[in-house]
Amino acid sequence: MSALAAALAVWLGGWGLNAWLARRALRGPARLLPPVVFGATLLILWELLVRGLEVSPVLLPAPSAIWARMQASWPVLWTDLVQTFVRGALTGYAIGCGAGFLVGVAVDRSPFLRRGLLPVGGFVSALPIIGMAPIMVMWFGFDWQSKAAVVVLMTFFPMLVNTVQGLAATEPMQADLMRTYAASYGQTLTRLRLPAAAPFLFNGLKICTTLALIGAIVAEFFGSPTSGMGFRISTEVGRLALDMVWAEIAVAAVVGSAFYGLVALIERAVTFWHPSQRG
DSSP states (O other), X not given: OHHHHHHHHHHHHHHHHHHHHHTSOOOGGGGGHHHHHHHHHHHHHXXXXXXXXXXXXXXXXXXXXXXXXXXXXXXXXXXXXXXXXIIIIHHHHHHHHHHHHHHHHHHHHOHHHHHHHHXXXXXXXXXXXXXXXXXXXXXXXXXXXXXXXXXXXXXXXXXXXXXXXXXXXXXXXXXXXXXXXXXXXXXXXXXXXXXXHHHHHHHHXXXXXXXXXXXXXXXXXXXXXXXXXXXXXXXXXXXXXXXXXXXXXXXXXXXXXXXXXXXXXXXXXXXXXXXXXXX
16 A cells, blocks of 8 residues: 555656646746656656566566666667667668658659559558568568668658648649749749648658657567567567566667657758747
């Protein structure tokens, strides 16, 4: 009962603090306080309940145990991070998003491609990753190239759709004004349509940040060298080393959130003129 009482006290305290922060006009870095308080409250609750209820570490290790494992195994975690994120996820992200953008511009230019390619893209996006990952391993080998190929498949269509929708979001009066100025397609694209499509493009880039890391990790379950987050998770689960599994999950969550936040910061700097950023 003492553990439950302490957990209830922590929850009420975190709730009250966040309710107080919600009534304040937070600016700058202070706007991060509510999610930080909420996350810290969850971690403290997790620690109290696991220790107070004497939950087996095989079922659910405490955050302190996970942190200790991260400190002790940081060289292994770093090697896995480089293999999965830097080589597999980032490479596939760059290729998939770049190809999606270029094909989106081509689709916008050609009605034939718009009618023929977009339905095929929808079909490709519906392919299950657990079915495509083994095929990519057979085609590209067990190293990071096959994981990057899976990420390309996962990120191409979201970027394609957002590019096409963004290029179609130009106001008709603005397009008429460019025609009045006798602007070429390239001039209209670079000076009007791409700036207007920037929120859509960054929306696709942000969606693909999470898809890239998830795709690379899942692809490693179907064949990889002796490193990588997916490889480590599947191996350590078999050994019942759940603290190492949670350490990999924590690193993936932090890196994925940082990647998303970086793209969001770039979006804020580039599209500062958009109403969604001026608010």
